[in-house]
Amino acid sequence: KAGVTQTxxxxxxxxxxxxTLSCSPISGHRSVSWYQQTPGQGLQFLFEYFSETQRxxxxxxxxxxxxxxxxxxxxxxxSTLELGDSALYLCASSLQLGTAWGSGANVLTFGAxxxxxxx
Amino acid sequence: xxxxxQSQPExxxxxxxxxxxxxxxxxxxxxxxxxxxxxxxxRQMILVIRQEAxxxxxxxxxxxxxxxxxxxxxxxxxxxxxxxxxxxxYFCAYRSAETSGSRLTFGEGTQLTVNP
Numbered sequence: 001k002a003g004v005t006q007t008x009x010x011x012x013x014x015x016x017x018x019x020t021l022s023c024s025p026i027s028g029h030r031s032v033s034w035y036q037q038t039p040g041q042g043l044q045f046l047f048e049y050f051s052e053t054q055r056x057x058x059x060x061x062x063x064x065x066x067x068x069x070x071x072x073x074x075x076x077x078x079s080t081l082e083l084g085d086s087a088l089y090l091c092a093s094s095l096q097l098g099t100a101w102g103s104g105a106n107v108l109t110f111g112a113x114x115x116x117x118x119x
Numbered sequence: 120x121x122x123x124x125q126s127q128p129e130x131x132x133x134x135x136x137x138x139x140x141x142x143x144x145x146x147x148x149x150x151x152x153x154x155x156x157x158x159x160x161x162r163q164m165i166l167v168i169r170q171e172a173x174x175x176x177x178x179x180x181x182x183x184x185x186x187x188x189x190x191x192x193x194x195x196x197x198x199x200x201x202x203x204x205x206x207x208x209y210f211c212a213y214r215s216a217e218t219s220g221s222r223l224t225f226g227e228g229t230q231l232t233v234n235p
Contacts, residue, residue, distance in 0.1 A: 031221055043210065043225040056220040088162060094221045108221055110156075110164035 004111035018079040025093030032074040037088040125226035142211030150216040159207040
């Protein structure tokens with residue numbers, strides 16, 4: 001079955017603009033997480049959505065927001081872009097939200113990422 | 120808060136040899152998962168292996184195995200019979216099993232080079 005699909009793969013924006021990134025999870029997966037990857041800060045958790053509700057949030061400013069639709073597809077938005085927002089944004093999906101022992105249901109499957117460059 | 124540390128920014132290995140990547144973590148929780156992810160130049164994160172903290176037996180997946188030392192909070196990855204395709208950035212990651220959600224805390228990564 002198809003993996004996690006992220007669009008667009010590459011994009012260039014200028015400071016002050018806003019951007020929207022999209023993530024389509026694996027069919028049947030209901031949890032979607034977003035991560036930011038930069039050379040300086042590494043991989044940092046942005047937020048997680050499950051059943052159209054934000055369940056967890058990382059330590060990012062309010063310029064970073066997201067949402068999830070009824071088909072589990074998710075979007076993240078960054079407003080008033082800054083140079084430091086240049087990064088690879090990774091989306092990951094999992095079957096469910098929870099802590100079931102011994103289950104692979106919580107294993108994250110990542111997409112190929114969206115590379116954002118802010119000029 | 121949990122932290123994950125990978126003290127080896129870069130490692131290299133000869134093809135067909137064995138290499139071990141180190142990872143330590145800090146947590147006050149007793150229930151958690153640990154993972155090794157691989158990120159090749161394509162940038163797609165690929166799950167290599169996972170370990171549930173309650174299991175004493177070390178996980179293995181073909182040429183990949185871990186040495187999980189819960190008391191020492193150590194979780195190293197051994198790659199046997201290294202292949203050119205193993206060259207990638209490897210990330211160690213922690214996930215709580217005591218709180219809901221799939222949030223991962225990643226280490227800084229180890230860049231593995233495989234020499235022919």
